[in-house]
Amino acid sequence: MPMPMSYNWLLVLLSYAVAVLGSFTALQLAVAIPLARNQRQKTAAVAMAGGAMGLGAIWAMHFIAMLACDSGMDVTYDPAITALSAVVAFAACSGGLLLVGDGQFSWLKLAGAGTCMGVGVASMHYLGMAAMMMPATVNYDYGVVFLSFVIAVAASMAALWLAFNLRGPLQMIGSALVMGVAVCGMHYTGMAAATFEDNGGQVPDGYADGLRVGNLGVTIFVITATLLGLTLVLHYWRQRYRSSLSI
């Protein structure tokens, strides 16, 4: 019998805010990739941007959103699959940002980077779902799952286009808001695709040793605080760079 789910809307809004903050930091780091003067600078910019996007905008958002979801069950998470979901998000986002930020911008690169990041967002989500351990089984509506991939890829492309082709406030804020839509749109569509069926109280092996969402709170806090710190450092660095330029 399908189990009803309800949402804490404050946490839903918070998940979007974290996705936007992570996207803002990541995209502001990413648009500086074309200005890198050597491989070391480029690698650092890509790694930081990929980290902010993969771990901040996507991974942290996912678990805040899972906190927002109440299915009436105690859920724990498989530590290995949870860690793998973070690695996949980081790798996919780094790859996508490197692709679009390297050399001349083109529609082909945008398509590749958007697909890479969109699939990264979706893969992280479904790995995160696969890591769930609970007395229920999860069934998916595959049509809606496909839709969640399409939303992630399309909105990622739109966000990357805004970030690399516009200038000014729309470039900075607009791209982050749209990327937040990509991440959250994918996540909540993915959740709508899932149905939780009570399996009579049978929990999988390792259930008791799994991570609880509450345990992930510290990790989420550290990631969010790091994002804020990165944003401040970025702002300070940009101000310093601007003042160092003489006419």
Place this chain on the structure above:
Amino acid sequence: MVELEIQVHSDRREGLLTELGHVVVTNHFSLLRQRLTQDSRGAWLSMLVRGPAEQRFALEEMLGTHTRVLSFEAALAGEVTPLSAPVAHIPRITETMAQPVVEEPAPMPEPPVAPTAPVTPDISQVEHILPKLAQDYPHIYPWLVALENSVADSVRESSLILAGRRTGAWVYKRDYAMGAKLSLSDAIKRIGVPALKLLADIEQHGVHINILNSPLCTPGVQSGCKFYGGYLEGLLGASVTPKKVFVRHLSCRSAGAAHCSMEISH
């Protein structure tokens, strides 16, 4: 032939001499002496170069818009250069030091002196006014008028172009460098128009820009439109590289037109 003392400030020293040495040689100058130092503020390169006088403008423009250059000063050898660099005596170049740029071009014959009026800008006056433009940007019209009044009529337009190019390149590096290179039409819409709107009321129709009520172009008085042309060339040049941007002046208020009009191409 002229000898120039050039002092460049960059964020790091690696490859600086090679890259700027290439700019020097490209403009038919040869490097006589150089000194490269580094401190907490970055790298400082001092060069003494010799080359044809008519290439000085081009050399300074390429240095001013070079991505490695945060700031630079240039003056005829013997003049005092004001850049606050930790510059000591520039030693005579040695074989080892000169490695990256020793491929000097064959000595160029002295160009014949043109009988026409000089078109090179008054660089010292432009250099003098540029820090003030940066300080008060975008409220720069009083300084531009001061520049117009401080140079000879024969070099007024070329001085305005140089001031415009340097200001435009600086604004690009400061506000618009983040992101991908753009096509000319996109660069006009997303960089040229918003940047120019800070300076004047404008209208944009494709590659045509109309400047309404330009304070530099009062009817019946001299035209100051060249500043805007140089500004757009400096601003857009870096965003649509490797192509060079050109601005053609179509009409001016000072000559009785309703507004000043320009056409941008590359």
